[in-house]
Amino acid sequence: MKSRLLHRLNPFLDIAKTGWENRDQLGYAWRILNKGVCDGCALGTNGMRDWTMDGIHLCWIRLNLLRLNTMPAFDTTILRDISALRQQSEKELRKLGRIPAPLLRLAGQPGFTPVKWEKAYELMADNIRQIDPERLAFYLVSRGTVNETYYVAQKVARFLGTNHIDNSARVCHAPSTTALKQTIGYAATTCSYKDMIGSDLIVFFGSNPANNQPVVMKYLHYAKKKGTKIICVNTFKEPGMQKYFVPSAIDSALFGTEIADDYFVIKPGGDIAFINGVLKHLIENDWVSHRFIEENTGSWDALVRLLKNQTFEELEMLSGVSTYEMLRFARKYAAVSSSIFVWSMGITMHKHGVENVKSIVNLALSRGMVGKPKSGLMAIRGHSGVQGGAEVGAVPNQFPGGFSVNPEEARRFATFWGFKVPEKRGYFAAEMLDAAHDGKLDFLYCIGSNLFGILPD
Known part of the structure; x- marks a missing residue:
């Protein structure tokens, strides 16, 4: 009873804690909330409003980071x-x-x-x-970094003669970028948060937005009101995905919102085996969208042959999920007309991260859940500046606009910028540290990052 009461009171205690922490700068703190941007997401907030949803925009990350803006030196x-x-x-x-x-x-x-x-x-x-330009490197973290900072940093790096520039956003979702480009031709999410509201089904793979993308929870709150079912596939039942208190929705802040309708707990690294088991059930029960597959996909027969060579016993062992549970998921998926598949670091941060994402794409395409309203593929990101880093070229293998680093594009940007631009790919973040270890790097400029924390090895 006491635990339930504390759980219900936690949102209000957190708000009170934020007020207490900022008591010496209450006026300034209010101006930041009322007129500033959100530290926790990339929705382009204007004070406590954003351009995607009506109502107040407020999340726990924003409250938790408020003191970083108001604290004295x-x-x-x-x-x-x-x-x-x-x-x-x-x-x-x-x-x-x-x-x-x-x-x-x-x-x-x-x-x-x-x-x-x-x-x-x-x-x-x-x-x-x-210093030789080949011995210079730049690394940026995404939270709180605006596009202008990314752009200037990558341009300065190239002005100095190096493409050794990277950012945390590329590190997190590089497998998503590769897999989506190779499967659907576009390295981007195919739907928006707004599509969640009214979708029949939302499936989260390896993702805990309650902790990492709390602004999503308000969309899920409204989606649940519209009748959306939510399934989580993860190695752990995240408490925040069972019941969540949305601070900017009064009814949710008071009573909480039941989020996940079902949970499928898998072994670490068992995502592909689980999805392949679901696909086998979809195929065997003729629950796939044949017309969509024929008109919009390729190599479907090859996938079917691959799945035939995998037994349910093998897939059970690899995924940690029974054949019956795979069938139960397949039935839920087969019963809906629209669905959104969401994934995050629990999918991408594996040696086989690209293959993980491709398996999710296969699952979505098998029933035509790409290219229509309230459906799609969503690689969910966590920080407020993640998308801009790659868009404006703060990566070692692309110039602004997603143009590949090669001699032809380097000459084009040299004409545009008025200085010689390096022509070969630079170091990725892990390669920067390897180069430093091997004595090949003399200068590393970090913006907002703790490399010891994110790359401890």
Whole structure:
């Protein structure tokens, strides 16, 4: 009883906590919420409104990150010796406050010393001038990074003579980009959040939007009101996907919204086996859309032959899901006229991430759930600046607009920009660290990133 009460009160306690944390800057905090953009998503908010849904736009990520905007600067004397700070977590370090000035640490020194901006620019410029462009690299994180920052960073990198630039958005959904390009011809989601409201079925694979994309939960709240059924396929029953409290919807904030109607718990890495089992049931029961397959797809017969060579016993062992459960999923899917398939890091962050995404595409195409309203494929992203990074060329293999890095395109951009542009692909993020380890990198410029956290190896 006590646990249920706390669960219900948590949304209001979080709002109260946000107010308390920002009590020294309440006026400024309100201006940020009322007139600023959202730190948690990329919906182009204008204060507490966005351009995709009526009502208030407010999510837990925005509230949790509000203090980063209102907190005062810390006293730089605490950085004279950073040995004690090494024991603190990222969260504890953030609570110290905002960085008030450029900080410099020379080899052998125990900590950082504040310097003037002119000095910082001079030091960086002097060092960059002496470094071979092939030994320079740039890395950006997506949350809170606007398109203009991405664009300037990639243009500066190329002006300096290197294509060694990457960002976290490409790291997260590179398998989605590759798989979608190779299967449907377009490396992009085929539907929008609005399509969720009114869809018969939404399936989440390896995704927990309650934690990572909370703005989605408001769409799911309204989708449930329209009668949408939601299925989660994951290795764990995420509590937030069972019941969620949407802070900007009064009824949900008070009583919560029941999200998932069904859960299929699979083994880690068992997604392809599970989906193949579902496809076998769809084919054997003639629940596929033959006309759509014939008119809009290729290699269907090859897929059917592949599935015939896989036994349900093998698929059960690989997926951790029984044949009956695969059939139960297939029946639910076969009974609807529209469906949206959503996936995230639980699908892409595997050695076989591309194949994972392709299997989801196969499932959608088998019943013609691409290219029509309230249906589609949705590679869901988590941060507020993810899409822009690739669009404006902050990646090592593409120029702005998605043009491939090659001699012909490099010459075209050189004419446009007025300086020589490097012609060969640069380092991806992991390759940057490998290059540094091998002594091939002298300069790494990071914007908003903690590489020790995301690439600990």
